[in-house]
Amino acid sequence: MLTCKQASYLASKKLNKKLTLKEQLDFFLHTMICRLCREYARDILVLHNIAQKAGRAGKEILSGSAKLSEQSRKSIKQTLDKAMQSK
Numbered sequence: 001m002l003t004c005k006q007a008s009y010l011a012s013k014k015l016n017k018k019l020t021l022k023e024q025l026d027f028f029l030h031t032m033i034c035r036l037c038r039e040y041a042r043d044i045l046v047l048h049n050i051a052q053k054a055g056r057a058g059k060e061i062l063s064g065s066a067k068l069s070e071q072s073r074k075s076i077k078q079t080l081d082k083a084m085q086s087k
Helices: 004-013 021-033 035-057 070-085
Strands: none
Touching: 004 021, 004 035, 021 035
């Protein structure tokens, strides 16, 4: 049985890639018994669809003042890269 962390990873992965048959089955079984993961998967799908529609329409989702600075983006990228290397 998947943990909620594993299920949330699969919910995110499912947005951009096809899950393997085993992943699909594991995810399905987990979300059948876990209401929070089921709701999480539904919510990120809604957000994903909104972002895609906005992108296709050429709309800016965030105003310029709400965007991260270049320095902040670099800092976040470095932190994520470091975390991925430690796995």
